[in-house]
Amino acid sequence: MDYKKSAQEIFKAVGEDSNISSLTHCMTRLRFRLKDESKVKDDEVKQIPGVVGINHQSGQYQIIIGNDVSEYYKELKKLTNLDEQASTDPGAKKENWFNRFANFISSCMSPLIPALIGGGMIKVILILLPLLGWLSEKSSTYAFLNIFGDAPFYFLPVMLAFTSAKYFNVSPMLAVTVAGIMIHPNFSAMVTAGKPVSLMGLPVTLATYSSSVIPILLMVWLMKYLEAGIDKICPASMKSILKPLLMVFISGTLALVVVGPIGTYAGKLLSDIILFIQSKASWLAMPLMAAFMPLIVMTGMHWAFSPIFLAASVATPDSLILPAMLAANIAQGAASLAVAFKTKNKNTKQVATAASISALVAGVTEPSLYGITLKYKRPLYAAMVSGGITGLFMGIVNLKSYAFAVPSIVSLPQFVSKTNSSNLINAIIVLVASFIITFVLTLIFGFDDDPESASTPTVDSKKEALPTATTKIYAPLTGDLVNLTEVSDQTFSKKLLGDGVAIVPNNGKVVAPFDGEVVTVFPTKHAIGLKSDTGVELLIHIGLDTVNLEGKPFTSHIKDGDRVKKGQLLMDVDLEAIKKAGYEVTTPIVITNTGDFSEITLLDEKPVSDDIVLMYTIK
Structure with missing residues (x-):
């Protein structure tokens, strides 16, 4: 889909800046406030590629897109001259300062990742070739390759x-x-x-x-x-x-x-x-240093400790910086490897795999830090937690480095002591523990995968990739069943987003209808996107036009990327508050990838509860 071209056509169709007062978006539709809606020809808008339908409601001109709405919104923002306040959804989450800073760093660093990976992999080769006896460290070839490896970082x-x-x-x-x-x-x-x-x-x-x-x-x-x-x-x-x-x-x-x-x-x-x-408390300094080492490296502040770790190559063992870097470097490599293991994005898998090798074998963590962990954030948190845990162990056993080398798997001999045989054993324990803890925590914490840069499968290959199975979708709410065609919002009643049902709830407990993953919880919390383990993509839209309530009646117990089990509480909803605000509590439950299934069977019963199957899907 050419988002840019369609966005340009939408922009022109609604009258461009001269007719746009504000622009926001919810989970499935663009929401314009126009100075004069009569200037817009609905039939022309409906013909634009990617547009599913239109709706006039609550003083808004709504263009129904579907799951890709954010991509159209990004392109439209580039075309409009609206200020940020006017063009931002009032319910949108304000990111904290660290997330904004991390996103900025990631945006600037992302184009550099290929160069950093190239340099990091050459560093790996420079470690392995002398160990195998295939290259002398005194040769000019080694010197030139060292230049090649250093250049991207220098x-x-x-x-x-x-x-x-x-x-x-x-x-x-x-x-x-x-x-x-x-x-x-x-x-x-x-x-x-x-x-x-x-x-x-x-x-x-x-x-x-x-x-x-x-x-x-x-x-x-x-x-x-x-x-x-x-x-x-x-x-x-x-x-x-x-x-x-x-x-x-x-x-x-x-x-x-x-x-x-x-x-x-x-x-x-x-x-x-x-x-x-x-x-004052050596056992505390080590976990702090190991936990925050990624941030210290990111800011370049690790060079402030150079007198300490450089002394390890002369006479004084280092019991702070180099041991902390061992835990942090291995953690970066393990986090990247976990991302490579879990991601479905081929490009991310390749980058993460190369970055993990660079960190684990050569101790070069920049590709991991800037290309993976900082970008996805939660793997970075996993690495930092692991660093704190293993750092506490290092502080207790007083792990020391007796030579200056960038800590990694192949540089473990730097922890060999002539008088303390347990020092190397403790270093190996740290290495193994850092890897296992980080890998497991990264899988538990999860991360927001990057589907937009993944290769798009053809229709045939997509069908082959999806599991052949019958999926039971249980009721996420207790209440009375309503045929989707009876819902007052045409987006749902005309099944523009897919087939499904609706429930008029009698309590505000929204639970998971199957085992799967939370794809998205919209910032205003009025809608939840789920994906079952069998490939069903489900939209639970709590109430109609409740996006305007800006999240006030909703209490979310989940976040994007969470794993959920059937019956798990997803959201608490104050139904009375929604009604008092003048909105309907009717909740459409829609299978947004309806076309992926050969058959969808809908329930006919009127009263439903969370132990009743609403729909069956068959591949």
């Missing part, structure tokens, strides 16, 4: 400058130039020398920005406002000369004097806090 700020510039609508080449300033060889030499330096009298913090993430992202964000300010004050006749000059000069200065040091000072503060905790 120049990460440059690549991020380009992707974040597109995200913030900043000139990409100017952003790349600023990133180049931050990792320029001459500046790196100043950092290595360690002598105090200044820029026009302003102190420059000597910090290494190669492989960092946050400093350049923060800098490009600032460049967005800087560029807008320069555009306002710069004369048009001189803009082609002055604008790039001012952008490079001011941005470069801010990067080295203000923005970059923020990350450095934050890292030092974090380092001081962790070391203080370790000095």
Whole structure:
């Protein structure tokens, strides 16, 4: 389906911006508030590919789409000039700051994943070939391959400058130039020398920005406002000369004097806090470090601990950073492998598999972190919980690393002690426990799979992939059965979304009608999308037009991606509140993938309860 083309046709059909007051969407339909509905020709709208039907109700012009409504909504938002408040569903969930930040990081990092995986896999090869005796670590080939593997990570700020510039609508080449300033060889030499330096009298913090993430992202964000300010004050006749000059000069200065040091000072503060905790309660510092290591790596703050873990290669064993990284690295690999095991998306499976190998074998976690766990969030939480659990064990047994190496499966010898034979055993316990705990937690927590980028099967292959079975769909509510054709909303009565029944409930307990998965709980909680283990996709729409109540009468006990068992409580509904607000409590229960079944049998009985079968589906 060409969502963009259909969205353009819808936009034109409803009268474009001049006729649109607001635009929202619910689970199945686009909801326009138009200045003049008479300008819209319903018959023309119905002919647009993807449009199932239309409805005039509650002062809204509703275009019925179905399960893909969010895709059309995204494309329409690009076409309209409505502000965010006008074009956002009033019942939509406001994401917390971490989710917004994670989504931003993921958006900028996603295009870089192939490069990071390529570099990570070369790192894996560089570990394996010398172990097999096929390549000498002193050869020039090894040196060149090391360059190949390091390049994507060393120049990460440059690549991020380009992707974040597109995200913030900043000139990409100017952003790349600023990133180049931050990792320029001459500046790196100043950092290595360690002598105090200044820029026009302003102190420059000597910090290494190669492989960092946050400093350049923060800098490009600032460049967005800087560029807008320069555009306002710069004369048009001189803009082609002055604008790039001012952008490079001011941005470069801010990067080295203000923005970059923020990350450095934050890292030092974090380092001081962790070391203080370790000095007072060493058993507590380790679980904190192992749990939050992914976030520390993401911000580049792990370099603040470099004096500690680099000392492990000289004389002093490290009992904090490298052991924590062992648990965290293995956890990232295990989480990615669990995603690869569970996902139905072929592309995600390939990326997750390669990322897990990179993390488990080479200890290179960026592909896992940015490509999988941070993107899907819940696998990241699983890895962090596992890190905290195994970190507590490491703190109790005082696990130490006696050499500097990036912790992974093949680098376990760094935990060999000549005087403490149990140290290596404890490291192996951490490795195995971190893998098992993370893998299991990731499967339990689940994640929102990414079906839109999966290859779309043909009709024949889809039918072959679906299980051949008879599915019983039990009543999710207790009440009186109503024929779907008698429902006052034409979307349901004309079966535009699929075949089914409706119930007028006499209590507000909504339970699972079968074993399966929660596909979606709409932000306003008035509708639930479920998928049975046998492939039935079911929509439970609680009341009619109850989207306008913005979730107030509903108490949800589930979330997207949850596994549910038949009879499990999904939602508590205040039916009286719905009635007092002037809405019907009639609840349509619709099989949205009706076409996948050769036969659907509907119940004729009038009173129903959750132990009565409403419908049978046969493949």
